[in-house]
């Protein structure tokens with residue numbers, strides 16, 4: 001069973017409020033917190049204390065319960081958040097500069113262009 005927030009789902013690469021059917025506007029920022037993040041519970045509890053609508057309060061508490069259960073079940077997965085790609089991540093790093101490579105190939109677009117220019121220089125000299 002999915003442990004995602006039941007209020008939202010993904011449709012056509014957009015986040016959608018399942019209850020209302022509203023798509024989150026593309027220009028509206030979204031921030032995702034995972035249960036593995038050691039700071040997430042502080043944020044969820046603080047948010048729950050500020051919410052005024054009792055029904056939404058209950059929904060937030062339900063989410064807190066799900067997060068706490070996951071954290072009890074997965075203590076080894078808890079971590080200080082960072083933005084480093086995981087060691088076993090599928091992200092391919094450019095052979096020349098180390099930036100993530102988008103699409104096919106061993107080098108990023110700008111390093112690929114530099115290699116083509118270097119090859120052209122070689123053939124011309």
Ligand SMILES: [Zn+2]
Nearest residue numbers: 094097108111
């Ligand atoms: Zn590169």
